[in-house]
Amino acid sequence: MGGSVLTNKRGWREKADLKRIEGLCSAVARAWRKSGRDWVIVHGAGSFGHPLVVKYGIGDGVQSYGQKLGFAITHEACSELSVFVTGALNTAGVPAVSIPPAMVIMSKNKRISSFNTKIIDDYMESGYIPVLFGDMVPDAALGGSVCSGDQIIAYLGKKADRIVLATNVDGVLDDKGKVIPQITNSNFDEMSRHLKAPEGKDVTGAMEGKIRELLELDTPSYVVNGLAPERVEALMLGEKAVCTEIRK
Numbered sequence: 022m023g024g025s026v027l028t029n030k031r032g033w034r035e036k037a038d039l040k041r042i043e044g045l046c047s048a049v050a051r052a053w054r055k056s057g058r059d060w061v062i063v064h065g066a067g068s069f070g071h072p073l074v075v076k077y078g079i080g081d082g083v084q085s086y087g088q089k090l091g092f093a094i095t096h097e098a099c100s101e102l103s104v105f106v107t108g109a110l111n112t113a114g115v116p117a118v119s120i121p122p123a124m125v126i127m128s129k130n131k132r133i134s135s136f137n138t139k140i141i142d143d144y145m146e147s148g149y150i151p152v153l154f155g156d157m158v159p160d161a162a163l164g165g166s167v168c169s170g171d172q173i174i175a176y177l178g179k180k181a182d183r184i185v186l187a188t189n190v191d192g193v194l195d196d197k198g199k200v201i202p203q204i205t206n207s208n209f210d211e212m213s214r215h216l217k218a219p220e221g222k223d224v225t226g227a228m229e230g231k232i233r234e235l236l237e238l239d240t241p242s243y244v245v246n247g248l249a250p251e252r253v254e255a256l257m258l259g260e261k262a263v264c265t266e267i268r269k
């Protein structure tokens with residue numbers, strides 16, 4: 022669930038969009054029930070993360086006292102957003118439990134170097150839906166760094182059958198605003214000229230960051246508009262919907 026769906030990324034204010042969160046979480050709940058599959062949910066940080074990373078200057082390391090305070094404040098804000106998501110999922114009948122990445126991931130130079138996934142497996146085996154999110158994590162080289170939801174998805178997605186990414190656009194768009202149906206390593210270079218910086222603040226590469234993470238995987242992934250929750254539901258059920266498919 023992209024932070025661009027859950028919050029208003031153009032503003033500095035930490036404002037959750039409860040209507041959108043509810044809409045997306047109800048669709049995910051329906052698909053979870055119908056699919057009879059296990060799902061892991063990962064959400065982005067939107068305006069609860071990106072602007073704070075810029076404000077405290079913690080995008081390239083955490084060393085000073087002020088940066089450590091920024092780490093703590095940003096982590097708390099991301100966890101706060103997660104409470105809205107798990108809350109909406111619980112209300113829709115999904116036993117979702119938040120697992121803060123700051124407690125289970127360690128990075129080195131901004132890339133995940135260790136990940137205690139056992140806790141995720143244990144929860145899943147007991148019938149819960151784990152919810153992770155873009156967060157600040159300890160970093161062996163930099164003191165602390167941003168770990169995007171996209172990176173977490175790429176890590177966990179290696180074992181998945183399918184990845185569905187809900188964001189605030191219909192898919193990856195070309196320069197005329199048309200959805201590109203499929204991206205693979207063979208057409209990535211050609212289509213990468215369509216990728217541009219998003220509106221508002223973003224510290225994890227927006228759409229380009231997403232695609233770069235996903236192109237490494239054998240698992241197919243689908244970038245879909247989370248503002249049209251029925252499309253997310255369809256893709257979770259293996260049905261067709263407007264989206265961009267990304268595969269190796």
Ligand SMILES: Nc1ncnc2c1ncn2[C@@H]1O[C@H](COP(=O)(O)OP(=O)(O)OP(=O)(O)O)[C@@H](O)[C@H]1O
Pocket residue numbers: 022023024025026030064065066067068155170187188189190192193194195215216217218219220223225226227228229
């Ligand atoms: N060619 C493109 N097609 C679609 N979106 C693009 C393209 N180039 C850049 N973007 C930007 O990427 C954004 C989506 O990525 P972004 O990281 O903002 O969303 P998100 O991952 O849902 O949010 P968050 O990072 O907070 O979780 C779009 O809103 C758009 O501004």
Ligand SMILES: [Mg+2]
Pocket residue numbers: 065171225226227228230
């Ligand atoms: Mg993003």
